[in-house]
Amino acid sequence: MAYCTSDEVKILIYGEANSYDKPTNAQITAIIADIDNEINARLVMIGVTPSAITNATALGELKKFSKFGSAGTVGTTLLSNSETIIGFQSDWYYSKYEEFLSNLIENQEYYKKLFIGTYGSGASVSSNVIDGTITETEALSNMLGNEQLG
Numbered sequence: 001m002a003y004c005t006s007d008e009v010k011i012l013i014y015g016e017a018n019s020y021d022k023p024t025n026a027q028i029t030a031i032i033a034d035i036d037n038e039i040n041a042r043l044v045m046i047g048v049t050p051s052a053i054t055n056a057t058a059l060g061e062l063k064k065f066s067k068f069g070s071a072g073t074v075g076t077t078l079l080s081n082s083e084t085i086i087g088f089q090s091d092w093y094y095s096k097y098e099e100f101l102s103n104l105i106e107n108q109e110y111y112k113k114l115f116i117g118t119y120g121s122g123a124s125v126s127s128n129v130i131d132g133t134i135t136e137t138e139a140l141s142n143m144l145g146n147e148q149l150g
Contacts, residue, residue: 001051002029002032002033002036002066003032003036003039003059003062003063003065003066003067004032004063004066004067004070005032006025006028006029006032008063008067009028009031009032009067009070009071009074010028012067012068012071012088012093013071013074013075013088014088022078023074023078027074027078028070028074031070031073031074031077031078032066032070034073035066035069035070035073035097036066038069038101039062039065039066039069039101042101042104042105043104043111043115045104045105046104046105046108046111046112047108047112048111048112048115048116049116052116053115053116055115057114058114058115061114065096065097065100067093068093068094068096068097068100069093069094069097069100071088071090071093071094072090072091072092072093072094072095072096072097073090073094074090075088075089075090075091075093075094076090076091076094
């Protein structure tokens, strides 16, 4: 199962899904498969079985970073300087993807909870503290969210 589609990657690159010849859908799909395999290898390293991930929040995170890694790779490997799209920053997308891979290892417990834990299907992981206390899960979520925002 791919976390994202070639059209979603094209939207990051071009701002729209299109039928441009370069890069082809087949080229983008191959890169998506490589990126998803790399993500899946990291998930296995932290004790998460990729096929067991079913909640919408976790799948949304995986889709986002699959798109980032794929768009960054397409930009640096398949687009020549003459094809560079104004405003498209392949290095930025790829750096966010690399940060995510590092965070998977550095924040294993957070990601285990996100991917196979108690956040629930489609639940928000942001803090909704009413009682004036912050749980460990909320603190980890806020910390990671701030790191991902850059």
